[in-house]
Amino acid sequence: MRKIRKIFGCSVAQDLATQKIKIYTVEGSDDVGIVLEGLKVVTALDNILRARCMLVGLAYAVNLAYPNELRYTFEVFQKLLLELDCSKLSPKVNSLKNKLLT
Known part of the structure; x- marks a missing residue:
């Protein structure tokens, strides 16, 4: 300090x-x-x-x-953009992924 x-x-x-x-x-x-x-x-x-x-x-x-208010933001960075642990998506992020791919 x-x-x-x-x-x-x-x-x-x-x-x-x-x-x-x-x-x-x-x-x-x-x-x-x-x-x-x-x-x-x-x-x-x-x-x-x-x-x-x-x-x-x-x-x-x-x-x-992750802080609750930033949880999905960090999850998108980590799992979708960086493809780290991308097989374990929360339902909300999985829905976003499906919308992006269509």
């Missing part, structure tokens, strides 16, 4: 410490990173696109439970 406070103001550091999953950026800097469960786990990423890819990879690698 000490490093976060040095880089960010107190309110931003407190906000990041309460986040389950978040991609953060620092204006006027190339600092883009990922916060999981309130901890900065990846820093110094060049851009948001790379951060999104890393986040999906991290979530898959550590079998992270």
Whole structure:
């Protein structure tokens, strides 16, 4: 937490410490990173696109439970776009897949 406070103001550091999953950026800097469960786990990423890819990879690698409000978004990225565990689709994502293929 000490490093976060040095880089960010107190309110931003407190906000990041309460986040389950978040991609953060620092204006006027190339600092883009990922916060999981309130901890900065990846820093110094060049851009948001790379951060999104890393986040999906991290979530898959550590079998992270997705937040309920983003569950289907992550499932589409992981299972349809990246084709990881694509045989185990939820009914909602399977319906989307069928609509895309027709």
